Amino acid sequence: MEKITEFFSFSDTTILTVTLGSILLGILGSVVGVFTYLRKRVLIGDVIAHSVLPGLVLGFLVLNEKSFIVLLIGALISGGLSSFLVDYITHHSKLKTDAALALVLGVFFGFGTFLLTKLQGHSGASQAGIDAYLFGQAAAIDLFDVQVIGVCCVLLLLTLLIFFRGFNILSFDEQFAYSIGMPTQWLKFVLTSMTIITVALGVQLVGVVLMSALLITPTSAARFWTSKVKIMLLLAALFGAFGGLSGALISYLNYRMPTGPWIVIVLSFLAFLSFVFAPKKGVLFRLFSNVFFKIKIQKENILKDLFLLENETIEIEELQEHQPSQSVFNRWVQRILVYEKKIKKMENRRFTLTALGRAQGSKIFERHKLWEKYIGKYMHLMRDHVHTDAEGIEHIIDEEIERDLKSSI
Amino acid sequence: MRFQFPIILLLVILLFACKQNPSNDKKVKVIATTNIIGNCLENMLDSHQFSVQSLMGPGIDPHKYKASHSDIKLLNSADVIVYNGLHLEGKMSQILEKLSKTRQVVAVSEAIDKKEFILVDSQAGLYDPHFWFNLGLWRTALDKTVKQIQKWYPNIDFEKANKYLAEIDSTNMWAKSQLLDIPEDARVLITSHDAFHYFGNSYNIQVKALQGISTVSEFGLKDIVELIDFIVGNQIPSIFIENSINPKSINSVIQGARKKGHEVALGGELFSDALGDAQNPEGTYVGMIKYNVRTIKKGLNHD
Amino acid sequence: MSMGIDDIWIFACACLVAIPCTILGCFLVLRNMSMIGDAIGHAVLPGIFCAYYFYHSKATFPVLIGASLSGLAATFLIQWIHKKVKLQSDASIGISYTLFFAIGVILVSAFGAQADIDQDCILHGEIAQIPLDTLSLNDGFSLGPRQFWMLLGNTLLVVAFCLLGYRALWSTSFDEHFIKSIGIGVLFWQFSLMGMVSLTSVVSFESVGAILVIVFLVGPASTAYLIAKQLNKMIWWSILFAIHACFWGYLAAILFDGSIAGSIATTMGIQFFVVFFFLKWAQNSSNKSLDLQDYE
């Protein structure tokens, strides 16, 4: 607990730097990720991340220097080439995207390894650690890195502001974008460049795997909450930022808790939470809505039955079908109804309707009848099927549908 | 494509036909895995009788070393193979260990009692392999290695070897005197990677590192923050980087300390897993140790 | 440039990696699951750690088992997310493997940082080292490289699996609905294919390292996909391409004295592009000559 307050006071500049860097990188990765996701190129980040290896090694071989800029340029060139090749192959052959991705990834990485073994024979002790650049660490982010990431974030957001509509249409329907005269090639180029810059940069700072995860996981999670691109961008950025923050926090709580992998874990956790809890698409939501609906059905059935009993408009045999049984669930539902003041308890474990309950019961019965009439008229159903159908639908009909039904009969 | 078949066939036949040409060199070929071992043996074995070569060049991380084709040819042509053992060479250690049943292979760590090593994992029986930084231990190990080679090639001239061992001894003494010069509370060695535990043990220096040996292992925020606090709290004058590790992480430590108002210098580059370029003084084992000692001394005596 | 019996062993082992990988790779390419090789390459880390942690050794056998299981678990997770959560399949691959790898890194950092555990130095072998690691009888008679026999066993297993399941594998890849309509379950075949891919990848990692496996899985298969008109021919072509690339890649590795795996991978890439551009060129010239001829 103490640790947590200590963390959030940000009195330690290192904590502040690393946390800020993780958050900004999380935002950067997630925002870029949204577009790669929508363009169904999710794994392109992974491919670019692996493909920068030959660029890094060549950059070093040619200029014999391990400076940040030289390596970044090498990475950008080979990352760009790999992403171009993936596009080229998929456009000019029947090969599918995934095969093109895997092929380019493997071949580039293989070529990089080949060059690396050449380096082993190369004299000059400083070549060591060149592949360590592939495994940057999030906890080693320093002030310079934060500035670089920050500049990238600003540039990215500016690009987004300018081109947002174009990106939006492009991601959903490239053909349509082309047909209304958008410069699709140009837009795609801008998008791809953004991805390459982000990945080439991120890989040197935090490593291949965290970079891939930043591109994929927050976006997939955000996709479960919304289908609007703007909200998706916001949510993904939020998830990315949260991942960065909590990754940094967790890695501050104990020794040997690596920041980057914890960010991945937090992001995956968020993603799984979204898979389970997100409204509409989530697994649990469907389950719960079923339970709530069951309660609603039971409540309405009790009210309807009591209403029918009072009015004796229905034969006893027909009523038997849904005579409230004394299951636990049922008693529970009855208790809710009592609490809602829709029924009152009498002696002999019998219930009677209140005024409120009576109104609702009659309403349900009315809807039942309405539906029977409606499907009798329009759906050519046999008489014996109409009743069972209405038993279900009566609970779904709301005010608006009721009006519709009345007008169509 | 079809016309290539005969060519392929031809080449395969050629492959079979080319047998290794027997070397005319009468010298016994000794191959060492790391250039640290290679350099030591070079200085211990008579160059008329033995030729010593090492597989890994300067600046190579032995954990990540991948053999190339010529390396394997070199190994195959070797009469004696010497390796470090204790899993320093990764998967290759396992292979060489197996090879020792059929070939003249010796591990430098083999003859030493395991109790002398720093234990890393008691259940798995894993030890820290960087024991060339314990000069006394390393000297014994080299001595026993040469004796092992003597079993196979009995007419070894031991004079050269003994001379070299004496040089290591004197280097050890010199290093001790140099390092004990440093005030005790300043005797803290901070590096990026965990290779200096033996060094610390033998010269009574506290060793702190950011990262473990495994290349996938990572350090966290707490590790780096505590390290910075430690540096600032103890007013450590310098910290060091190693030649086979990305210097980025140690740079961020320096920056962090600076933010807290303590200017910690980069003491310089230490050699850990491999020697420097052959033409430089730190291209030999003794030179490398001396270089490290001087660097550390210069760095820690900063104020 | 001198060669010896070792070169034959290395080449033979490369081919024995190539053959099962590329056979399975053909099905992966046809099922749009090519990236699974990359995913397994990363996902083995927690398995390796657990093998080390529970067996307290870096011995090969437990590591192989652990790695295969963890690779298989990753493919299960990928399938689960794709099928049950209904996420697009590449995203589920991305989420699963990064999660597995992150767990692995955390475990290693927390418990095994000093023990030097990572897939590079425990699992991933280098093909050049194969002839050193020989299997010998008690009387010292050498049976050749250990990995040769392992790879041979794996190759036989994969070939047997594919021969036995050929009809099932190709028909479920081609038209899943139809196969379901005649009452045959497709899930079993999907999972057994994934199991074979996981096992083969791990066994191959141990001999040749990770890169070569990814390229072997998709490289020759993609090249063959460009030209083959029938699945069995595609498989034959891909085996041919794989062996062909092994040969030239190996020669290049000797010539330039570089990593053999890297060199073979590069050769496979070059091979793909040669075929790719040749086909493009052939298509363009035939289009020109056809010009106004009608086609259906």
Place this chain on the structure above:
Amino acid sequence: MIENVKDPSLEAHNLTVFYQKRPAIWNLDFTLPKGKIIGIMGPNGSGKSTLLKSIMGILKPNDGWVKVFQRKIDDVRFKVSYVPQRQSIDWDFPTNVFEVAKMGRISSKGLFKRFTKTDLEIVKESLHRVNMYDMRNRQISELSGGQQQRTFLARALSQEADLFIMDEPFAGVDAASEKAIIGLLNELKSKGKTLLVVHHDLHSAKNYFDWLVLLNTRLVGSGPLEKLYTDELLSETYGGTLTSLSKIATKIEKQGLPIRHK
């Protein structure tokens, strides 16, 4: 207008199926005769493909059941042949016409038994009947739409089934192939086979089918062509969806509700 038959080839009772959580077909109740060409008609998204898939058991019904030849589908699969939509398949797949047609024999041979000479004869015969034998070695990506459809039909024929269930066999097919296909359907009918064909073109339907099933999420009608092919019923089928029904469907979809409680 729903006409029922005795000894039906296919019987659906109360059949309700959700597709991607949305009710695609609703409460279907019908019986179909044997030995007829039956057209399933309806606008786009009216649940035609869903109906076929649930007949084949590829989709599980959320309520109700289907019986084929008065048995469960799993007991009579060997008598039923299913022709999926042409677009559901990657036609770049490296395989040829003969191999695809041979797939049909898997239904009687299973995945492991060897194909015998008689199997191959049957496949050959099927290819002859759809006029594709000369193209048996063509790669499927080189075929025209009509040829692809005929290849699918050859596969169905080699299953030697009694009931053929076809999803849009006339979609994207040239005139010659359309003629060939309808000729084949008639030939099959004359042998006493039952054909269930999803179709969406109103004009040609009149000439092709003996029996119609009009579908628009709910069943509009099922009966002999002459009785069903009336302006009133057709406009009901194609005249848009029922607003109330679709509102209920949307509500069910949005909230993920079960439609019936047990």
